Amino acid sequence: MSHPYVICGIDIGNTAVKAVIARVEPGSSQPEVIGVGTIPSTSALRAGEVVDMKEATEATRAALQQASAMAGIPIRRAYLAVSGLHIGTQVSKGTIAVGRADGEITAGDIERVLGTAQVVSLPPNREIIHVIPREFIIDGTEHVRDPLGMKGVRLEADVLIVHGLSRHLKNIGKCANECGVEVAGFVFAPLAASMAVLDKHQKEFGVAHLDFGGGTASLTVWDQADMVHSAMMRVGSRHITNDLAILLKTSLDTAEQIKLQLGAVNERWDRRKKPELVDLSAYMDEPFTVQRRDLMGAIEARTRELLDMVHDELKKAGKDGLLPAGVVVSGGGSKLPGFAALVRDTLELPVRIAKPVGVEAFDAAMDPSFSVAIGLVAWGFTQEGGEGHRSTELTTVGGWIKEGVAWLKNFLP
Ligand SMILES: Nc1ncnc2c1ncn2[C@@H]1O[C@H](COP(=O)(O)OP(=O)(O)OP(=O)(O)O)[C@@H](O)[C@H]1O
Ligand SMILES: [Mg+2]
Known part of the structure; x- marks a missing residue:
């Protein structure tokens, strides 16, 4: 095939829909990201399942429009991430x-x-x-x-x-279809993300990938190039927001702002350090202070709850402390200051924040919350680059070459 073509990935997450468009040049060894879109969507999904089709569809449409406008091409076919506790x-x-x-x-x-x-x-x-x-x-x-x-x-x-x-697959497929997009394939989100953030050597030596999302967290464990364990956990960064809303008796929106701007995993990582009382008046429209210890304590407690679950899963997989390539963390939740350090100290393993591998990406796409959507592109590339199936050809947008059954071959890069 001598024409460049594009691969699109859509990740309908619990707190945001992310779309990534990548271009593949003929003979190129990796896709290059040329467009990204991210639209907050906090009530379309619950624990990974669609509960509001309209919001999910609108957010998907808007994320696709953003990515398409950046890439300068329309999208008619995309890989969709599947996640949630139903897996x-x-x-x-x-x-x-x-x-x-x-x-x-x-x-x-x-x-x-x-x-x-x-x-x-x-x-x-x-x-x-x-x-x-x-x-x-x-x-x-x-x-x-x-x-x-x-x-x-x-x-x-x-x-x-x-x-x-099936119901969930149909629902997210329908979201894409209603935006004029055909489903190229469904991909288990943690598997997609692992393709984007783990390299061959890490998978060979033994590594875990933890995606700390908005509504859920996922873990995959790899050894000798195989995925040996995977788990979905019902703790996401949104739970920290909920805890703060209760602690501060404020709205979820305000709690989210406080988390994003002042949050840290514990006092050691609190950028403000002093004083002991944190002044939140600017967020509350009234004089309001909270003990720094209480604010950080709530965030740390929820984060530790997640890491205890991860620890248990590593034990179940027989890999507790036994992963030479350590843990790679991704997802919006991993941006919490001090998160990586807490993972390292709790699991006693080396930790790295995810950066895409095998996909060329600009800064915005490097954000850890894009790992799944970038992984969909990496997945699509192994399906299409290796086996002769093609997504949209740039020269013939809108004309499709029928998809074959290249599902599984070359699954491991
Ligand atoms: N700096 C930060 N500190 C703490 N949390 C953050 C930060 N930046 C983003 N987040 C949180 O990350 C979450 C969004 O992450 P992400 O986009 O990975 O989730 P998602 O894919 O929508 O959810 P899920 O993976 O559960 O479906 C939000 O809850 C947001 O508050
Ligand atoms: Mg996610």
């Missing part, structure tokens, strides 16, 4: 006899074995989002990562199935 995972296995008489394993065999592995009984209201190969086994030889071209008689696949509520 479930299940391990499954499939087995086939290799098709060719000479025993050489073909792409068709791999597709067939993955097809058999995804025959699982899910409740009727759930749909498979991903079938992620964990390993292939050829005639009893385990841990084969890519069986293509190898010889064998019997091919087995050990897969992780990620599934979610």
